[in-house]
Structure formats: structure tokens, C-alpha cells
Amino acid sequence: MAHVYAYGLVCPKAAGVIHLGATSCYVTDNADLVILRDxxxxxxxxxxxxLSSLSAFAERTKSIPTVGYTHFQSAQPVTIGRRACLWLQELWLDVDELNDALSAIRFLGCRGATGTEASFVSLFNGDTEKIDELNRRIAADFGFERIYDVSGQTYPRKLDSRVLNALSSIAQTAYRFGDDIRLLQHDGILSEPFESKQIGSSAMAYKQNPMRSERICSLSRFVITTALNAPLTASTQWLERTLDDSANRRIALPESFLATDAVLRIMANVARGLVVHEQANARILGDALPFLATENLLMAAVKKGGDRQQLHEIIRKHSLAAKERMSQGEPNDLANRLAEDAGFPLSLEEIRLELDPNKHIGRSIEQTDRFLRSHPVPPSEALSDILV
Incomplete structure (x- = not known):
């Protein structure tokens, strides 16, 4: 009411009709719909x-073989760019969620205390066409083509649930991205950007903690958990209106948007500055590849006349021995062990041919090229870095 009084002081001629037939939700809910859309x-x-930064990274690294991981155990190789496409695909799914939420937003308009427009029926002397035209004009002035067919005093709080679910979806993708970077940085395959004057640890001067990715994960967890407020609020709306949504929404909606904005700005910073440690990556792949290539080695040995079961036992025995040696800090010598075994028909040169990483990455490069071609990124405004 204080606002109504203040507006009346500024425009005395309108003081007697300002807010006539309206409720506070006429102002706040319609304003919220504009804010949510923007x-x-x-x-x-x-x-x-x-997406733009990650797509450039995927293109740049699409041909670099690296160890694949399942259960965080070494698995069939991929390429670094192909792995980035997993992150990209989830972000594109998030764009779909955002577009769905945007398409769901309609304007509330002037609906009155319980949504029946009874006050306006009185004001317009029963001319319902004027009421419909009023709502169309107000909606159009704020850039909306549709209004809700029916409402209580507020717009359906189910919309808040859809909006926060879209933000949660982004946070889930960002969390996964941040976790993957943290794991890969631990192994030395790649790392997030680290400034020349940056301090990794106040106690351990040598450290380069993945603090950006950690912040991505921390803020994403906040967005994911905060999103639960919206469905709880939507499911407890009594009849035409209850007010227990108000205080909750004032926290959950803006804080979720602010946190998601921060997550994406940090994520963009990381994506632009990702560093691939190619020598370390090649060493890690080289240690794992003899094990990952054993099926190929088995098939090649059978083609040279070997017995599948006997060859399998030879490979199993030497693999375990090579693993034991590696556990003592020694390099992987499986290739040499197999070549020196009289029961294994492949020479060391033939074995090494089978250990060419490019023989084991499948269609990684082709899939990356196809994905990037089919997902052109629309132009976007540059984001300023934020390290919070």
C-alpha cells in the first residue's frame, strides 16, 4: 500500500484509481514472470x-588418444575431444530444458483476488470482452503472447518448479564436468588454468589445487538441492492462494539464478583455459594400452595359428606378472613378456603394431567431427570471469 500512496503523490489525478481491482500479486507475479523470462x-x-569454448577445445583435441575409464578403471581408449563431447551433449540437453521452460512462461494479467476477474466484471459493467482485451494489451506490452487460461490469485507455482529444474539440470552437467576435471587433473592428463601468481595452498606451496572446478561442484550442489524448494511449494498451494510460498521463493529463485550464473562463468573460464599435458597423457596411455589391447593381441595370435584357450592363459599369466611389477614402480613390460614366450606366436614388432593407440579409439574422431557439425553454437555475449 505504501507504493500505491507514493504513486498517488506523484500523480494526484490517478490516486483514486491506482490499484483498483488489483491485488499485490497483480504487480509482483507479473513482474516475476518478466524477470524469470529475462x-x-x-x-x-x-x-x-x-558451449563455444568447449566446442573449440573438442575440435583442438579430437585426435589425441587417451585412456577411457569405466568405474574409474582403465578401459578402451577414447580421444580427449571425444570425451569433451560427453560434456557438450549434456549442455545441449540443458539448452532443451531452458527452451522448454521459456516456452512454458505465460503472463498472469489482471485476474483479481481468486482469479475470477470479478472486480473487473464490476468495473467494466459486465463487458467481458473488455477484460480479455485488457489482459491481451497488458501481456503484449510486456512481450507475452499468451496468458494462463485460468489462475488463482497467483500464476501456477508449477512454473517455478520447471524453472528451477532447468537450472538444476545445468548444475548437474556442471558438477559432472567439474568432477571429471578434478579426476583428470589428479592423474596429470589435463588441468584447469592456473595463474602465475596463484597460490594453490597456504601450507603446501607446491600444490595446484583445481579450485575452480571445486567451486563449480560446490555451487552446483547448492543449485541442485535448492531446486527441491519449488516442487514442495507447488504441491502445497492451498486452493486459490496461500502465502507460505512467498518467503521461500524470495530466496530460492534469485539465489538459484545467481549461483547458476556464477557456475557458468567459472565453467567458461575453465573451458577456455584447459591445458592438456600430452606427454603425461601419452605415458599413462602407454602404461595401460598393453592391457587394453590384449583382446586384439589374442585375435592376432589366433590368426597366426595359435589356440585361443592356451593364448588366453599365456596373456592372463603375463598380465598379472606385469601388474605386479608395475605395483613396485616398474614400467609395463607385458609386450616384452609375450614376445619372449615361445608359446605366443607374435614378435615384439608385431605386438607393438597392435599397440598403436589410433587402432583402439574406434570412431572417436569421426564422432567428434559429426557432433560438432550437427551442433553449431549460436553467437553469445562474452562472459566476464568470476572467481568466487
Missing amino acids: ALTSIRNSVYAV
Whole structure:
């Protein structure tokens, strides 16, 4: 009411009719719908910025073989760029969620205390066409083509649930990305950017902690858990209106948008500055590849007349011995062990041919090229870095 009084002082002629037939939700809910639309559009721009940086990284690294991981155990090789496409694909799914949420937003309009427009029926002397035209004009002035067919005093709080679910979806992708970077940085395969004057640890001067990725994960966890507020609020709306949504929404909605914005800005910074340690990556792949190539070695040996079961036992025995040796800090000598075994028909040169990483990455390069071609990134406004 203080605002109504203040507006009346500024415009005395309108003082007697300002807010006539309206409720506070006429102002706040319609304003919230404008804010939600614009905020989702801003978040989508930020996602596009991350997509642009990650797509460039995928293109740059699409031909670099690396160890694949399942259960965080060494598995069939991929390429670094192909792995980046996993992150990219999830971000594109998030764009779909954002677009769905944006398409769901409609305007509330002037609906009155319980949504029946009874006050406006009185004001317009029963002319319902004027009421419909009023709502169309107000909606159009704020850039909306549709209004909700029916409502209580507020717009359906189910929309808040859809909006926060879209933000949660982004946070889930970002969390996965941040966790993957932390794991890969631990192994020395790649690392997030680290500034020349940056301090990794106040106690251990040598450390280069993945603090950006850690912050991505921390803030993403906040967004994911905060999103639970919206469905709880939507499911407890009594009849035409209850007010226990108000305080919760004032925290959950803006804080989720602010945190998601921060996550995407940090993610864009990391994506732009990712460093691949190619020599370390090649060493790690080289240690794992003799084990990962054993099926290929088995098939090649059978083609030279060997017995599949006997060859399998030879490979198993030498693999265990090579693993034991590696556990003592020694390099992987499986190739030499097999070549020196009289029961294994492949020479060391033939074995090494089978250990060419490019023989084991499948269609990684082709899949990366196809993915990037089929997912062109729309132009986006540049994001300023934020390290919070």
C-alpha cells in the first residue's frame, strides 16, 4: 500500500484509481514472470558461451588418444575431444530444458483476488470482452503472447518448479564436468588454468589445487538441492492462494539464478583455459594400452595359428606378472613378456603394431567431427570471469 500512496503523490489525478481491482500479486507475479523470462534468456546466453569454448577445445583435441575409464578403471581408449563431447551433449540437453521452460512462461494479467476477474466484471459493467482485451494489451506490452487460461490469485507455482529444474539440470552437467576435471587433473592428463601468481595452498606451496572446478561442484550442489524448494511449494498451494510460498521463493529463485550464473562463468573460464599435458597423457596411455589391447593381441595370435584357450592363459599369466611389477614402480613390460614366450606366436614388432593407440579409439574422431557439425553454437555475449 505504501507504493500505491507514493504513486498517488506523484500523480494526484490517478490516486483514486491506482490499484483498483488489483491485488499485490497483480504487480509482483507479473513482474516475476518478466524477470524469470529475462533471467532464463541470460542463463541460456551463458550456456552458449560455455558451449563455444568447449566446442573449440573438442575440435583442438579430437585426435589425441587417451585412456577411457569405466568405474574409474582403465578401459578402451577414447580421444580427449571425444570425451569433451560427453560434456557438450549434456549442455545441449540443458539448452532443451531452458527452451522448454521459456516456452512454458505465460503472463498472469489482471485476474483479481481468486482469479475470477470479478472486480473487473464490476468495473467494466459486465463487458467481458473488455477484460480479455485488457489482459491481451497488458501481456503484449510486456512481450507475452499468451496468458494462463485460468489462475488463482497467483500464476501456477508449477512454473517455478520447471524453472528451477532447468537450472538444476545445468548444475548437474556442471558438477559432472567439474568432477571429471578434478579426476583428470589428479592423474596429470589435463588441468584447469592456473595463474602465475596463484597460490594453490597456504601450507603446501607446491600444490595446484583445481579450485575452480571445486567451486563449480560446490555451487552446483547448492543449485541442485535448492531446486527441491519449488516442487514442495507447488504441491502445497492451498486452493486459490496461500502465502507460505512467498518467503521461500524470495530466496530460492534469485539465489538459484545467481549461483547458476556464477557456475557458468567459472565453467567458461575453465573451458577456455584447459591445458592438456600430452606427454603425461601419452605415458599413462602407454602404461595401460598393453592391457587394453590384449583382446586384439589374442585375435592376432589366433590368426597366426595359435589356440585361443592356451593364448588366453599365456596373456592372463603375463598380465598379472606385469601388474605386479608395475605395483613396485616398474614400467609395463607385458609386450616384452609375450614376445619372449615361445608359446605366443607374435614378435615384439608385431605386438607393438597392435599397440598403436589410433587402432583402439574406434570412431572417436569421426564422432567428434559429426557432433560438432550437427551442433553449431549460436553467437553469445562474452562472459566476464568470476572467481568466487
